[in-house]
Amino acid sequence: MYWKAVDHIARAVVGISSVALVLLVVFTGWQVWGRYVLNDTPTWTEKAALLLVLIVCLPMAAVGLRENFHLGIDYLTDYLGPKARRILKTANTVVLGFFGVAMMVESWPLVVGTWGRDIPLLGLPQGLQYAPLILTGGLIVLFMVERVWFLWMGDEMDPPLDVSRLGDI
Amino acid sequence: QELRGWNTHVPDYPVSIALDRFVELVEERTEGRVQMQNYHGATLGEGEFATEQLQFGALDYGAFSTAPMVNTVKELGVTSLPYVFKDPEHQYRVLEGPIGDDIAAAMAEANMVPLSWFASGSRSFYANEPLNSVEDIAGKKFRVQNSDINVAMVEALGANATPLPFGEVYTSIQSGVVDGAENNWPSYESTGHFEVAPYYIIDNHTIVPEGIIFAKTTWDKFSEADQAIIAEAAQEAAIYQRELWAAREAKSREIVEAGGATIVEGIDTTTFSAKMGPVYEQFASDPIVADLLLRIQNTE
Amino acid sequence: MGLTILLMVFVITVIAGIPIAFALGIAALATATYQGIPELIVFQRIVAGINVFSLLAIPFFIFAGEIMMRGGIAIRLVRAAETVVGQVRGGLGVVNVLTSMLFGGISGSAVADTSALGSVMIPMMRERGYDDDYTVNVTVTSSIAGVLIPPSHNMILYALAAGGGISITSLFIAGVIPGIILCLCLSVAAYVIAVRRGYPTGVFPGWRAVVFAMGAALPGFMTAVIIIGGVVSGIFTVTESAAIGVIYALFVTVFFYRSLSWQDFRDSVTQAIRTTAMVMILVGTAQSFSYFITLYQVPSAILAGMQTLSENKIVLLLLINLSLLVLGMFMDMGALILICTPIFLPVAKALGVDPVQFGMILMMNLGLGLTTPPVGPCLFVGCSIAKVKIESVIGTIWPFYLAIFAALMLTTFVPIISLGLPRLMGY
Ligand code: NA
Ligand code: NA
Numbered sequence: 001m002y003w004k005a006v007d008h009i010a011r012a013v014v015g016i017s018s019v020a021l022v023l024l025v026v027f028t029g030w031q032v033w034g035r036y037v038l039n040d041t042p043t044w045t046e047k048a049a050l051l052l053v054l055i056v057c058l059p060m061a062a063v064g065l066r067e068n069f070h071l072g073i074d075y076l077t078d079y080l081g082p083k084a085r086r087i088l089k090t091a092n093t094v095v096l097g098f099f100g101v102a103m104m105v106e107s108w109p110l111v112v113g114t115w116g117r118d119i120p121l122l123g124l125p126q127g128l129q130y131a132p133l134i135l136t137g138g139l140i141v142l143f144m145v146e147r148v149w150f151l152w153m154g155d156e157m158d159p160p161l162d163v164s165r166l167g168d169i
Numbered sequence: 170q171e172l173r174g175w176n177t178h179v180p181d182y183p184v185s186i187a188l189d190r191f192v193e194l195v196e197e198r199t200e201g202r203v204q205m206q207n208y209h210g211a212t213l214g215e216g217e218f219a220t221e222q223l224q225f226g227a228l229d230y231g232a233f234s235t236a237p238m239v240n241t242v243k244e245l246g247v248t249s250l251p252y253v254f255k256d257p258e259h260q261y262r263v264l265e266g267p268i269g270d271d272i273a274a275a276m277a278e279a280n281m282v283p284l285s286w287f288a289s290g291s292r293s294f295y296a297n298e299p300l301n302s303v304e305d306i307a308g309k310k311f312r313v314q315n316s317d318i319n320v321a322m323v324e325a326l327g328a329n330a331t332p333l334p335f336g337e338v339y340t341s342i343q344s345g346v347v348d349g350a351e352n353n354w355p356s357y358e359s360t361g362h363f364e365v366a367p368y369y370i371i372d373n374h375t376i377v378p379e380g381i382i383f384a385k386t387t388w389d390k391f392s393e394a395d396q397a398i399i400a401e402a403a404q405e406a407a408i409y410q411r412e413l414w415a416a417r418e419a420k421s422r423e424i425v426e427a428g429g430a431t432i433v434e435g436i437d438t439t440t441f442s443a444k445m446g447p448v449y450e451q452f453a454s455d456p457i458v459a460d461l462l463l464r465i466q467n468t469e
Numbered sequence: 470m471g472l473t474i475l476l477m478v479f480v481i482t483v484i485a486g487i488p489i490a491f492a493l494g495i496a497a498l499a500t501a502t503y504q505g506i507p508e509l510i511v512f513q514r515i516v517a518g519i520n521v522f523s524l525l526a527i528p529f530f531i532f533a534g535e536i537m538m539r540g541g542i543a544i545r546l547v548r549a550a551e552t553v554v555g556q557v558r559g560g561l562g563v564v565n566v567l568t569s570m571l572f573g574g575i576s577g578s579a580v581a582d583t584s585a586l587g588s589v590m591i592p593m594m595r596e597r598g599y600d601d602d603y604t605v606n607v608t609v610t611s612s613i614a615g616v617l618i619p620p621s622h623n624m625i626l627y628a629l630a631a632g633g634g635i636s637i638t639s640l641f642i643a644g645v646i647p648g649i650i651l652c653l654c655l656s657v658a659a660y661v662i663a664v665r666r667g668y669p670t671g672v673f674p675g676w677r678a679v680v681f682a683m684g685a686a687l688p689g690f691m692t693a694v695i696i697i698g699g700v701v702s703g704i705f706t707v708t709e710s711a712a713i714g715v716i717y718a719l720f721v722t723v724f725f726y727r728s729l730s731w732q733d734f735r736d737s738v739t740q741a742i743r744t745t746a747m748v749m750i751l752v753g754t755a756q757s758f759s760y761f762i763t764l765y766q767v768p769s770a771i772l773a774g775m776q777t778l779s780e781n782k783i784v785l786l787l788l789i790n791l792s793l794l795v796l797g798m799f800m801d802m803g804a805l806i807l808i809c810t811p812i813f814l815p816v817a818k819a820l821g822v823d824p825v826q827f828g829m830i831l832m833m834n835l836g837l838g839l840t841t842p843p844v845g846p847c848l849f850v851g852c853s854i855a856k857v858k859i860e861s862v863i864g865t866i867w868p869f870y871l872a873i874f875a876a877l878m879l880t881t882f883v884p885i886i887s888l889g890l891p892r893l894m895g896y
Binding site for chain 1: 519520524735
């Protein structure tokens with residue numbers, strides 16, 4: 001099935017984000033180790049962790065739109081009849097898709113404009129911190145296209161909200 | 170349309186008061202043609218993010234430090250080097266002279282127009298153990314800002330550089346995570362750091378310029394007459410700020426001394442700057458920066 | 470006009486069903502376009518909002534909570550609490566509250582508490598003859614303790630929203646007493662209702678069992694001691710403490726309890742990144758949103774408006790509480806902390822309320838909101854674990870709301886409850 005590819009992409013994002021979270025723990029642990037055991041604080045860990053946290057959460061936020069784990073109010077969509085609900089959901093999906101497009105387009109100058117300089121103490125291009133935005137925007141667009149397709153061509157693709165996934169706000 | 174002005178300091182700080190005066194002068198002298206609004210306290214964004222906003226034209230002007238710009242405008246690197254300025258007056262002579270013009274030209278390429286320079290305070294080391302000479306710096310852990318030059322400087326002095334968030338410095342000195350930090354008089358006082366690190370050695374290692382800087386995209390929209398008015402107002406505001414700063418420094422010094430801190434001053438700072446070889450080698454290797462460094466050192 | 474666009478777009482998109490985190494970003498984007506401010510600012514603020522060192526503690530707290538839930542720390546805390554207070558009438562209700570307090574000392578998140586403890590407590594209480602509505606109500610309302618008892622990532626958000634002038638450590642310390650008072654009030658409510666409904670009494674298992682259960686729970690509970698101890702002593706930054714907490718929790722559950730399988734670990738990671746993404750994107754887009762709130766100088770307008778309304782401190786404080794309660798019913802805690810703090814904190818300060826105390830007031834108000842319809846994540850999670858409808862529990866939840874309200878009023882009008890402990894410890 002054609003849309004299977006989207007599944008794989010979403011799974012890849014989860015994989016990358018998982019590795020980034022584990023690295024985040026390792027880096028911060030290394031910082032403490034360096035300070036107290038080696039008596040030589042690594043200066044790069046903090047900036048590296050700040051870069052990693054963007055990789056942990058920005059693309060996952062896009063996946064969250066697909067998995068429906070973000071918090072929102074569903075009262076209106078639940079209240080409407082099937083036809084009106086489908087139209088409203090389509091409108092929401094399109095608005096979110098545009099937000100994804102804007103994220104891609106507007107983040108490009110941020111990446112380019114800051115690529116030439118380094119993140120202090122890390123020596124990597126500053127533009128890297130905006131790069132996940134472009135990926136996130138792209139993922140949002142992809143997932144929203146997928147959703148519109150399923151809303152009209154397939155079963156109503158609306159995975160039941162798995163409340164065990166709700167984290168704290 | 171109202172111009173948006175950025176400032177990182179709280180409203181009653183010398184920089185903020187001077188920036189308010191600047192706005193007043195401009196609005197009055199342009200007879201309302203130019204409307205400005207200061208946003209104090211970094212409410213529109215922090216340090217490097219605010220600098221980026223200026224660069225992208227999302228902010229119109231503000232009181233900016235050149236520290237976060239070093240990675241964007243190569244020429245500004247020289248202003249963050251340790252022991253490059255002899256004292257604040259030396260810094261003003263450099264920045265308001267031909268060297269300053271060259272730096273301004275380089276800044277213009279990154280969409281920035283500097284109009285006047287404030288007193289930004291010179292930074293010195295403090296610790297929880299006596300600091301009497303450069304030898305006492307060695308072997309200690311000092312908190313530094315997140316910048317390559319600062320880390321290199323502290324390491325060149327034989328000490329251990331520990332980047333920490335500003336808000337955590339007090340408890341970190343208290344608990345012995347670090348032995349000390351470095352800052353100017355008002356910060357040393359207002360943060361209460363002098364209570365936990367009462368030995369302050371005045372080595373004046375860095376005086377990083379801070380001033381009124383406009384976005385070039387905004388600046389180019391003004392008529393020449395308005396540009397002249399605004400530039401003059403900026404200069405007047407800077408002179409006013411320097412007075413406020415001197416008073417503030419004196420007051421902080423009084424509080425710190427009354428709090429029982431030991432101040433060591435009048436030391437021979439060449440004993441410090443003599444150790445800066447590797448720092449200059451690393452950060453002034455670029456021919457343009459090296460040339461600026463030489464010209465600054467030759468400025469009386 | 471710009472402000473109208475900002476608020477209207479936000480309200481409309483939220484009602485239409487767009488997730489709140491994205492509604493905030495979309496509203497900011499529309500406003501930037503209207504105002505002629507480069508749109509890239511909206512996205513720069515998202516990155517700037519997330520790119521804050523103290524916020525790094527959030528993924529770690531969330532991760533630690535997941536490990537503890539799946540690695541058997543939660544169940545051991547329940548057993549320890551049961552041996553101590555299980556023998557009073559309706560004792561499991563009080564056990565539920567006490568465990569929330571203990572677990573809240575580790576996870577720092579109310580929804581995590583509800584899901585972790587709910588999945589243990591709800592079946593257990595049901596088996597012993599407690600009604601579903603009572604069970605869910607106790608579980609859900611007591612989970613608010615997780616927000617107050619340190620560590621609490623919501624406190625970090627508050628410190629951030631306040632502009633960095635408040636020490637996270639003093640907020641952590643300040644949360645202890647209000648958290649305990651909240652649990653006391655809830656315990657009273659749980660006990661009174663249990664007596665009226667004639668719920669069963671447990672059997673005292675004997676001192677040997679008490680010592681044994683506590684001994685089993687202690688290594689897990691040490692996670693909290695390590696995190697809080699690291700922060701309060703200043704040995705670790707908050708972020709470092711949280712990371713050490715994760716490493717320690719892993720160590721205990723893998724090598725000591727031996728109850729965290731590889732699959733459990735993977736589940737912990739993949740769930741933690743989801744929750745992290747959910748919180749952090751909210752932090753980011755709330756930054757974009759509040760960029761415009763700042764630009765239109767909303768806080769000073771509200772400050773002025775409130776001061777014309779009344780000059781009486783008590784009236785104004787009640788007014789702030791009421792606004793927060795109502796907002797809390799409709800919105801997420803994280804978003805509200807980030808948006809309301811810059812607006813209400815100056816008002817509170819002008820009334821002479823210490824920012825640390827105001828933090829506690831804010832946490833309690835918004836915590837209550839987590840348990841109320843129409844938007845109450847804790848309530849939703851609790852109901853879904855018990856597989857009951859919200860309508861079936863909401864009719865009998867009011868005594869618990871009343872208990873929380875009592876704790877809220879004490880926190881609002883008795884400053885020493887919040888400030889006593891931090892002052893005693895020199896903050
Ligand atoms: Na907690
Ligand atoms: Na609610």
